[in-house]
Amino acid sequence: MLALSQAETPMYLKRVFQDYFSGRSAETSAGDQKVEIQVSSGVPQGSVVGPLLWNLAYDRILQLQLPRGSRLIGFADDTLVVSSGKSIPELETTANETLSLVSDEIRNMGLSLAVHKTEAVVFSNKYKYETPRLILDGQTIQPKDKMKYLGMIVERGLLFKDHIVEAASKAEKMSSALGRLMPNIGGPKESRRKLLLSVTTSILLYGAPSWAETMSLVPRNKSLVNGVQRKALLRSICGYRTVSETATSILAGTPPADLLAEERSASFSERRSGVRSEFSPRASTMAKWKARIAESTSGEWSKRLIPDVERWCLGKQGDLDFHLTQILSGHGCFGVYLHRIGKEQSDACHHCNSCRDSAEHTLVECPAWVEERLQLERATGGTVSVDNLVPAMLSTHANWQAVKDFARAVMSKKESDERDRERPGGPRPRRA
Incomplete structure (x- = not known):
């Protein structure tokens, strides 16, 4: 009651609490009998007012x-x-x-x-x-040398190495557990996958304003958080595990985890100081991400298809699935990819005479998919090319779905033919 008085609590509220503190009892069991005891301190577990x-x-x-x-x-x-x-x-x-x-x-x-x-x-x-x-x-x-406070491991050097290791381990376990609920084929849609995988992000970036600046000081911290994020994002886009970090983040429309940590730190600093910077934390994140994409030597095919990652993030008209991601990443049932991972003896296309079966060849060149390509062009109202595929997808939901249908039809047939070739005594490669 003294604390209530010192806080200048209105008299009517003080009377309410005075009544709340007076004449209280609790009923408990003592063997087979119920016993009522007087309560002089404490509040019930889960009390709202506690x-x-x-x-x-x-x-x-x-x-x-x-x-x-x-x-x-x-x-x-x-x-x-x-x-x-x-x-x-x-x-x-x-x-x-x-x-x-x-x-x-x-x-x-x-x-x-x-x-x-x-x-x-x-x-x-x-x-x-x-x-x-x-x-x-x-x-x-x-x-x-270290202590755990509010779920964070704080070390003597304030580099948060142990905290990042533990957070990455927890996030990876959660991602793996959720991944079992999300097979690449027949699993939930991308939007629902992202909702589930937001749990992984929350675990990974917990306390980010405290440790974000260590990303530039401790390279391993950066590689750990980005590595775990990449595995989670691959689940959201239904991609093969060989898809690069650059391509994965582009297709998922999600900046790398270390940049997200810095963004959270900047947002926290703005709220705390009350001073707004010229550029918002999100705008700064996007600028850094674009620069990193431009400098990266991986994910070249995805970068060609999606030169403007910000437009991709803001303008997506649908979800990605297993087959569409193969087209957009270049990692899938293509001769070039299968040869690289040791499943084919060459890069050659099994559906035409081309010596190089890539995602680009499948999308715009291979004569085996003329009918599917014509259907796509009729639906989108233009010729299919590397430069206009994504702009068409971002223009309308119908166009996005048309590209998705093309990817499913073509890639399903390529996968079926690959399975036939892998069977003992299977058919010889068909040439168009």
């Missing part, structure tokens, strides 16, 4: 006058003491004074500290330093 009452009562801790160089951070019943000093003796003195003040005030509230659960980490850019002696309730707290 967190509010805790914040009111605990606020006195956060309002303590601390020694210079110290501050408190509170989250639920976790209290973080942050102390700084120009030397180890100064740090030791400041930290111990703060710990003593906080401990005494918590004890005055009728609460107790779990000293055995208390952890400490010294953040320093020096490789070697004298370990400060930290005392809490008469017990020595030995500093560690």
Whole structure:
């Protein structure tokens, strides 16, 4: 009630809480009998008002006058003491004074500290330093190299290497589990796949504003988050595992994870400072992504088809599926690809006399697919080419669906013929 008064709570609300605190009892079982006991403290588990009452009562801790160089951070019943000093003796003195003040005030509230659960980490850019002696309730707290706070592993060097490793591992396990629900053929649509895989992204980018800047300092952090993201995005676009990181992110319409982390960090900084930058965090992300795509030497076919990734992201008129992704990525039932992975002896096309069966050959050249190509051109109202395929897809939903139907018809036939060739005693390659 004292905390309510100090918070200048209206009298009618104070009376409500006074009644709430008075004459309370709880019924429990003792063997075969039910026993009613009087309750003088605490609130029921899951109480709506419980967190509010805790914040009111605990606020006195956060309002303590601390020694210079110290501050408190509170989250639920976790209290973080942050102390700084120009030397180890100064740090030791400041930290111990703060710990003593906080401990005494918590004890005055009728609460107790779990000293055995208390952890400490010294953040320093020096490789070697004298370990400060930290005392809490008469017990020595030995500093560690890292600690876990609010789900994040914080290390001495603040490079978050261990946190990224753990987050990537958790995200990869989640992605694999969800992947079993999403086969490339017959699984959910791309939009639903992305919804499921957003769980993976949430795990991967948890706490990103804290560790985003390490992407440029620790190359392994960047490769880990982008590698896990790539595997998840391959599930969303129904792509082969050999599709490059560049092509995967383009087709999925999703910037690389390290850029998303930097974007979240920038957004957090803007909200915290109240100062808006000239370019929005999303615009900055798109600019960096475009530059990275231009510099990349992988995913060349997808880059030819989709030269403007921003337009692709904003203008998609439908979903990708297993067959359409093969056409757009160049990884699928094509002689060039099958030869590269060791399933064919050459790049040759089994449906015509061409010595090179690529996605481009299948899309615009191979005479075996003249009828399917004519149907596509009638539907889209133009000649099919590498330059106009994606613009046509982005113009209307009907055009997108027409390209999707073309991909399904052609790639299904190519896959069927490939399976026939793989069977013992199967038919000889057909030439158009």
